[in-house]
Every structure is written in structure tokens, then in C-alpha cells.
Amino acid sequence: MDLATRYMGLTLRNPLLASASPLSNTLDGVKRLADAGVAAIVLYSLFEEQVRQEAERNARLVDAGADSFAESLSYFPAGAQLETEPPRYLNLIERAAGAVQIPVIASLNGATPGGWTSYARAMQDAGAAAIELNIYSLPGDPHTSGRDVEQRHLDILQRVKDTVSVPVAVKLGPHFSSTGEIALRLDRAGADALVLFNRFLQPDVDPEQLTVVPAVDLSRPAEARLARTWISLLRHQVRASLAATTGVEEPADVVKYLLAGADVVMSASALLRHGPQYATVLLDGLTAWMRRKGYASVGELRGLLAVPADSDQAAYERAGYVRALRAANASLGPW
Incomplete structure (x- = not known):
């Protein structure tokens, strides 16, 4: 059974990737x-804000020691900047790339133009086989136009593409007014892959404590339908590779994404629920389905x-929508 796959120019042993997660x-x-069999690994995301906060904290510690007495500087390591997040992340890239025989993909969420480019270059130099741009930015300002949001994605991509030579993927959220058009624009701007879709972690409200609380929910298979729809629509429209993420729980979910047109299928939630070894279950299930079919x-x-x-894509989708409604009405029967 041949599971070999190509993803943004990389040759992979199969189409299953581990997406960014604590794993x-x-x-x-x-x-x-x-060891469990995934074909590539996307490392956890490096956030520029986290980098800046650690650098500022270290600088305050150094300043505090200098104001006290010279000997206190010995409490803080020489070259303290080397203990901040970027070196740790770059060290992980370097060690991981040397330890496994599959591509290691870095994930970057920048906040400033310089942050995107400098960290992307450092990731490439550390041995990342590719870079995934995790453009996690919700336009909370109601005066920000949709076109401005889209242009920011294009500007980030173009800056990073001008800086590195490794493939660059863009992880998109699902909330564009025209997902198809931004996908085409990113494709024309040189994106090597589009990852559909990013799940924005939205906070919840605690009505007893009257506080806003963080809420991190693992994805469910029903959430995959939106991503599969757009992958199906974009399959023959873009040059970029298409990566599916969200809602992968069973081998059948991997199969569905591939049938829709995904080049690779990424999983985080299922691997977090069941452990890294669950990748073997997903791959064995895919192989069994292929053999049976x-x-x-x-x-x-x-x-x-x-x-x-x-x-006619619009007519195609509308026809599918009407069929789905009719099927739902028929299955539910009269109220």
C-alpha cells in the first residue's frame, strides 16, 4: 500500500501530520x-508577545541587580537573553531535526513586521524544513475593514517569503467574508500551502464568579465539515498544497479529507485525547479502508x-445545500 505524499514540495511517507500542540x-x-508514524510534525507556535515579555522580564532583573550591588549580577546568568523563548525554540528545532527522520515544521505567530521576518529566518537556520504562519489575529477594532485584515495576511506572507527559502504555509481562520478569494490571493502571492482551518480559542463567561475565563476545547468530527467544504472547492483552484486540520478523530475522518482533496491531514485533538501512539490507529485504519476499496x-x-x-461552484454548493435540507426534512418527518 503506497501512502507516500507530497506536501509543499516535501516528500512524506504518508499524509498524516501532527499539528501544533503541547505534544x-x-x-x-x-x-x-x-515513532507512532506521523509523516511530519508541526512544532508548537512561537508567539512574539511571549518573546518580548520574557526579554523585558530578564532586562528588569538585570537592572534590579545593577541598582543593588555588583555582586548581585552573579545571581542572573551571563548572557541572560539566551535564556528567553527564541533560543529554547530554536534549540528544539535543531535537536528535533537531528533526532527524527521526518520533516520538522516550525510554527510562528508574529506581532510586528520585524518579528515575523527575523524569527522566520532564525527558524530556517535552525533546521526547520518549512514554516507555518499561524496568523492568529482577531480584528477587535470595529473600524478595521475586511480588506485590511486580508492585506495583513498577504503582507506577512510576502515578507516571510522574501526572507526564507524553505516552504511557507499559511494557517487560515474560517471567518473571511470570501474565503475563496483570500485563498486565491495567498496562492498567487506564493503560499506553498494553505492550512484549513485555524480554531480560535474563544473565552467563556463564568456567571457565578462574574469573570471571563479561558476555554480550550478539543475539536470534534462535526467541525470538519466546513474545512472539507472549502478544501473540496479549492482543490482544483490553487497551486498551493491543501492541509486539513480540525475534527480528525477516526480513520474515516482522514479518508473524508483526502477524498475532498486534502494533500495532508493534520491531527492534534485526537493525539492529545489518546496519546501520540494513536497516529498508528489512524494510519492503520486508512490502510484498511484503501485495501477494502x-x-x-x-x-x-x-x-x-x-x-x-x-x-459553477456557487451553483454546485447551493445544490448540495438544497439536497441536504431535503434529506433532513425527509428524515425528521412532520412535526
Whole structure:
């Protein structure tokens, strides 16, 4: 059974990737994921704000010691800046790339133009096989236009592409007014892959304590439908590779994404729920399905259910919507 896959120019042993999660926070976690069979690993995201906060904290500690007495400087390591997050992250990239025989992909969430480019270059130099741009930015200012939000994505991509030579993926959120158009614009701007979709972690409200509380929920299979829809629509419209993420729980979810047209399928929630070894279950299930259906390679089934290239996409989707409503009405019966 041939599971070999190409993703933004990288040759992979299969289409299952481990997306960014706490599992890739350590070298041991990276090794466990690789041993379980994933074809590539996206490391946890490096956030520029976190980097700046650590640098500022270290600077305050140094200043405090200098104001006390010279000997107090010995309490703080020489070259304290080296203890901040970027070196730790870059060290993980370097060690992981040397420890596993699969591509290690860095994930970056910058906040300033200089942050995006300088960290991206450092990640490449540390051995990252590719860089995933985790553009996690919700426009809370109601005066920010949709076009400004889209342009920010394009500007970030172009800056990073001008800085590095490794492939660059863009992880998109699902809340654009025209997802198809921003995908096409990013594709034309040189994105090597589009990752659909980013899940924005939205806070909740505690009505007893009268506080806003963080809420981190793992994804469920029902959430995959939106990403599958857009992957199906974009399969024959973009040059960039398409990565599916969100809602992968069973082998059937991997199969569905591939049939819709995904080049690779990423999982985090299922691996967090069941452990890194669960990647073997997903891959074995994919292989068993292919054998049962008579497919010898992943390439034979990829995109079989994608929207045809020459179809009227809007009409195609509307027809599917109407069919779904009729089927729902028929199954529910009269009220």
C-alpha cells in the first residue's frame, strides 16, 4: 500500500501530520510522534508577545541587580537573553531535526513586521524544513475593514517569503467574508500551502464568579465539515498544497479529507485525547479502508469528491445545500 505524499514540495511517507500542540513542546514528544508514524510534525507556535515579555522580564532583573550591588549580577546568568523563548525554540528545532527522520515544521505567530521576518529566518537556520504562519489575529477594532485584515495576511506572507527559502504555509481562520478569494490571493502571492482551518480559542463567561475565563476545547468530527467544504472547492483552484486540520478523530475522518482533496491531514485533538501512539490507529485504519476499496495509493483517491474544476461552484454548493435540507426534512418527518 503506497501512502507516500507530497506536501509543499516535501516528500512524506504518508499524509498524516501532527499539528501544533503541547505534544511537540519537547524533544521526547517529537520522538514519540515520529515513532507512532506521523509523516511530519508541526512544532508548537512561537508567539512574539511571549518573546518580548520574557526579554523585558530578564532586562528588569538585570537592572534590579545593577541598582543593588555588583555582586548581585552573579545571581542572573551571563548572557541572560539566551535564556528567553527564541533560543529554547530554536534549540528544539535543531535537536528535533537531528533526532527524527521526518520533516520538522516550525510554527510562528508574529506581532510586528520585524518579528515575523527575523524569527522566520532564525527558524530556517535552525533546521526547520518549512514554516507555518499561524496568523492568529482577531480584528477587535470595529473600524478595521475586511480588506485590511486580508492585506495583513498577504503582507506577512510576502515578507516571510522574501526572507526564507524553505516552504511557507499559511494557517487560515474560517471567518473571511470570501474565503475563496483570500485563498486565491495567498496562492498567487506564493503560499506553498494553505492550512484549513485555524480554531480560535474563544473565552467563556463564568456567571457565578462574574469573570471571563479561558476555554480550550478539543475539536470534534462535526467541525470538519466546513474545512472539507472549502478544501473540496479549492482543490482544483490553487497551486498551493491543501492541509486539513480540525475534527480528525477516526480513520474515516482522514479518508473524508483526502477524498475532498486534502494533500495532508493534520491531527492534534485526537493525539492529545489518546496519546501520540494513536497516529498508528489512524494510519492503520486508512490502510484498511484503501485495501477494502481497492486503492493501491493515496494519489488514486485524493480529490475524488472535490468540486469539479469546470463546474459553477456557487451553483454546485447551493445544490448540495438544497439536497441536504431535503434529506433532513425527509428524515425528521412532520412535526
